[in-house]
Amino acid sequence: MVNIRSLDPSASPLDYYGSELRRLREAAGLGQSQLGGVVFCTGSLIGQIETAKKVPTRDFSERIDAALMTGGFFTRLVGLVLRSQLPTWFQPYAEMEAKAAYISTYQCQLVYGLLQTPAYARAVLGVEHSDLLDEMVAARVERQRILERDRPPVVWVVLDEAALTREIGGRHVMRAQLEYLLAFASEPWVQIQVLPFKAGEHAAVMGSFNLLRFDSDPDLFYAESYDMGHMTANPEVIRERSVGYARLQATALSVEDSAELIARVMEERYGNGGLA
Known part of the structure; x- marks a missing residue:
């Protein structure tokens, strides 16, 4: 089942990444499973990342940029996402x-x-x-x-x-x-x-x-x-x-x-x- 949980893009870098992935995927006219097939992953993983339940990898981001022709947007953003996973005090x-x-x-x-x-x-x-x-x-x-x-x-x-x-x-x-x-x-x-x-x-x-x-x-x-x-x-x-x-x-x-x-x-x- 497609996950359509609402996100607040300003809540965190991970939420922003997920909301932008959903927005650009939908703008390209692709479903989660369709995009997953293009970047060699499951539609479920696409859904988990779009709803900030899963942290994207750099490799995933590079493949998404290639599939959606986003000019390296997600590859640049993933660094911020991954750094946000470090302990707050660090x-x-x-x-x-x-x-x-x-x-x-x-x-x-x-x-x-x-x-x-x-x-x-x-x-x-x-x-x-x-x-x-x-x-x-x-x-x-x-x-x-x-x-x-x-x-x-x-x-x-x-x-x-x-x-x-x-x-x-x-x-x-x-x-x-x-x-x-x-x-x-x-x-x-x-x-x-x-x-x-x-x-x-x-x-x-x-x-x-x-x-x-x-x-x-x-x-x-x-x-x-x-x-x-x-x-x-x-x-x-x-x-x-x-x-x-x-x-x-x-x-x-x-x-x-x-x-x-x-x-x-x-x-x-x-x-x-x-x-x-």
Whole structure:
């Protein structure tokens, strides 16, 4: 049965997407099943997206643009839709992250979100968001698109060795994740250092944090707790954390030695002959 639930286009990006999909589909003289046949999905899925019950993917949006000849409208809109699926408290940071020219991050337990594989992200997010897992993973992958720009931000990651040895999602997921980190060695704007266990106490024992630099805006410091994020442009905080980050970089292994450690952990811990 065709779903004709009314939507308020101003309620959310998802509602706006659904209302525009319905409007342009009807303007093209197509039913939900007819459009579904053109873009290789069910009419039921078209109906769910039109009524904001299902979040569209980027691939779906590209196919809709081609089918309805909408000039990339839905492909542009889907980024906003997916970002709106991020936790409300995290969205302000995600918006600033997308504008940053330089990102410095220390991660004490997990691989940085911008460098996570979908499978790794699914395992991490599934702990707290099992009911919205597809949407949350899609939103995280969408964040990573800033690395695909013609002029991407410079990203410097200091990754605690614990993030390499903490098995997330199983051995196959971890092996693929570490292999993915190694692939960034060919990307000059992404630098990864590992802070080894032997470093002992260090300048970030309080936990993970990010520093964002912009072309024309003040620097930002960001850290998060269980269910909230803290972001500030306070010059004293920025100065203190910048010095702390420089000390972390000096204490961590070099980029080259870090890659060697990642490769060794990948083979010894997550290879065919690794730990069970």
